Amino acid sequence: MTATAAWSRVGRRFAGLLSGLPASAEQRAQAGAVGRLVAHGLRRALAAPGDGSDRGRAILLGGYAKGTAPRFSAAVDVLLVLPAHLRPDFSAGPTALGRRRRRVIAPVAAVLGERHGGVRIDADGWLVVRPARGSTSAIPLVRLRPVFACAEGGFLTPAPDGRQGPWRHLDPAAELANLEAADKATAGKATHLILMLKAWRRAQAVPIQPLALELLAAEFVRAWIYQTQSALFYDWMVRDFFFWAAAQAGRPLPLPGTGETLASGRAWRDAAEAAHVTAALASDLERDNREAEAAACWRHLFGAGLFAHKGAPSAAPSLPRRNTQGMTDCFGYASQ
Structure with missing residues (x-):
């Protein structure tokens, strides 16, 4: 030999x-479904007064959108693209930054808390939500980050406390x-x-x-x-x-x-x-x-148990299917 x-x-x-x-095809489907379920609970609460069309969007991101989520992934990440009327004015100076950041997150957290309970805000500004009781999903956590559309592309999210400047720029695409x-x-x-x-x-x-x-x-x-x-x-x-x-x-x-x-x-x-x-x-x-x-x-x-000992393929597998419609409006229940 x-x-x-x-x-x-x-x-x-x-x-x-x-x-x-x-992650399996079933896990990927569940990730999209759970993300949409949580985001859908914000639909009416985010609407501008007298304008039912401005309800924001939700965008799947992270490993489940990129095809890099492993089968043991325990959370799905979603950007909540908030309506423009909720965008704060940070021009008042640095002393007001923390208070105005909280004005973005607090109402979203309140709505999610009423619907799901157990909502918390982590150090990086993510809203961490557990699906409603009785859910059969294998995805135990949903992490959401409120953002606003950026004219230069991507999104702006209020920067965490302690970070210089009011905004952090994100571009999932x-x-x-x-x-x-x-x-x-x-x-x-x-x-x-x-x-x-x-x-x-x-x-x-x-x-x-x-x-x-x-x-x-x-x-x-x-x-x-x-x-x-x-x-x-x-x-x-x-x-x-x-x-x-x-x-x-x-x-x-x-x-x-x-x-x-x-x-x-x-x-x-x-x-x-x-x-x-x-x-x-x-x-x-x-x-x-x-x-x-x-x-x-x-x-x-x-990690033990991850290697196939019998019947393993002879070549690396093709790449997992990616979420090619990652910018889709989750409130419209489009495919994720």
Whole structure:
């Protein structure tokens, strides 16, 4: 048996991992349905007086919109595009910023609280909602962020307290375009790497935002020397990513389409360095045909039970279906 034939199990191993990582079609459908259900409860409350047409929109975003939601994803993220009449005037000066930010969030939180209960506001300004009692959805949480349409594209959301300036600029369409461009240039490696990194984040309780992982992965695969190779090289991709990523800790990450940055933080650097050591060892064990020991390393890194041991596909699966209508008005119950 040639070395290449022996090493083909590496491709099968990662193909097996990736075949079971993405959220299922049923989970994706439930995510859209739960997001619409919660958003629909705001329909009448958001209408401008005497104008039933100005009811705002709701936009699915995050992993469920981009096809990077893993099967263990516990929340769905939704932007609530509020009607223009609710937009605050921040020109009164910095002393009024906090009070006027709360004026945006408080009425939305009140309506959601009446309908669902258990609504809370996290440190980043997300409204965290649990579906109504009796729901059979596998998605236990919905996170909503109030935003307003921006004339330059994307959306504006009141910046969290402590942040300079009244607004934060978001552009989900530009984020999706950035990911799709990385996938197109690398035969889908950006999405494959993001799914594996989310498994690592969960298995090792790594303190890094999923969006930061996405931005890092998309940047890395564009520069990786083996970007057009098959899943046979995925052990090296994981190894090389963690080596590179550890050096990126603390670097502000550009947010596509906005001119703003996302703080990547430094708390995850040690975990990335440890992951590199594990992945490098596993890659060496794969090279030496020590399959059982390599498999133990990968299971430690990504979590036991995620790898398919029998009947695994021989090639990495095609990319999950993305929400191509991510800008759709959820109040109209369009397909997500």
